[in-house]
Amino acid sequence: MEQKKTMARIFRKYSETSLIIRILVGLLIGAALGLLFPSASFLGIPGTLFVSALKAIAPVLVFVLVISSLANSQTKLDSRFSFVIFEYLFSTLAAALVAVAFSFLFPTTITLTGEAAQAEAVPSGVGEVMRNLLVGMFSNPVGALVSGNYISILFWAVLFGVLMKKLASEGTRSLFNDLSEILSRTVKGIINLAPFGIMGLVFQSVSESGLSIYLDYGKLILLLVGSMLTVALIINPLIAFLILRRNPYPLIFRCIRESGITAFFTRSSAANIPVNMRLCERLGLDRDMYSVSIPLGATINMDGAAVVITIMTLTTVRTLGIAVDIPSAIILSALSTLAACGTSGVAGGSLLLIPMACSLFGVPAEIAMQVVGVGFIISVIQDSLETALNSSGDVIFTAVAEYRHWQKAGKDLPTFLGGKTKLDI
DSSP, X not given: XXXXXXXXXXHHHHHHSOHHHHHHHHHHHHHHHHHHOTTOGGGGHHHHHHXXXXXXXXXXXXXXXXXXXXXXXXXXXXXXXXXXHHHHXXXXXXXXXXXXXXXXHSOXXXXXOSOOOOOSOOOSSHHHHHHHHHHHHTSOHHHHHHHTOHHHHHHHHHXXXXXXXXXXXXXXXXXXXXXXXXXXXXXXXXXHTHHHHHHHHHHHHHHHXXXXXXXXXXXXXXXXHHHHHHIIIIIHHHHHHHHHOXXXXXXXXXXXXXXXXXXXXXXXXXXXXXXXXXXXXXXXOXXXXXXXXXXXXXXXXXXXXXHHHHHHHHHHHHHTTOOOOHHHHXXXXXXXXXXXXXXXXXXXXXXXXXXXXXXXXXXXXXXXHHHHHHHHHSXXXXXXXXXXXXXXXXXXXXXXXXHHHHHHTXXXXXXXXXXXXXXXX
């Protein structure tokens, strides 16, 4: 009995400690273990289990939550939703333009040697990307849940939710409401164990790649990191400020802290959907709104992907000695924006779109695939930061659209934005 009480006290103390502090402790422990015991592969198991749990629960959570929200909602999706989509696309285009500017200011080349990386299917043009999106939308709903095809999951969930609101009985709607609550509680439990997952993920990265990755492609990594940090810390806050006319950094830093850090290590926007939904709840956002905008953002809000596609393409072109003028770079930005919207929400998804962007300058597919190979080499940094930027942006722009709606309705903003509404901080 005494042992059970002791375990209960330890668990209570663990749960009461800030999740961010727990994650930082897990990060430091994972890095230390990776350097000290790189061959102890079993230490990476918690990370694998954590990501697997998030990926397993996310499709079902999105499907049930969207259906429940639409079936039980008292109002329709209003202008907030279209505004969020505008924010997603505008910020992605802005990110691509930032990448162009950095590429011109800090020109970089790479050594193209070795065999091209292999890929099962590389899109040949933006038309094929859009076609794949549309075809994917009408996939079998059961297959979509199994494969994590969020475009299809959203399509069928919205359709079922709208029809259920009109045709289903109160008992059926209540059942889906209960299911969504059960899944939400499950997600809270998984996220509560995030420190152990982060520890395992950091151990895997450090033990497999060590610190040498920072040196081999240092200049290219710095270019990518500098561009993404500029988008995260200047462009996104500027967009939020122009919309809300309030200091956006409390919101920006909170989203980076509570969404970006987890996404950095999971390296999957799709796996981070449950984390983002939990954060939206804590930010006081409308569940009917974020249950649709967050999974949609995991598909089309791809600032980091636009940066990667643009910079890697311009680096390839410069390596081959092909001159690029400003108009061509702007066209590349637009192409990168559209291509990024077709990036899968999994690790390395943006890299397979590089050959398509390179084709704009006549770069052979064989050479472009070598660049993809370079991308996979540095992906431990590039893909992690890209996902953190993408996923935290999903919450930022959903929150900005919601708080803009509050302002127009005369409702006070949260206290961290200078208002009077108190939230679960």
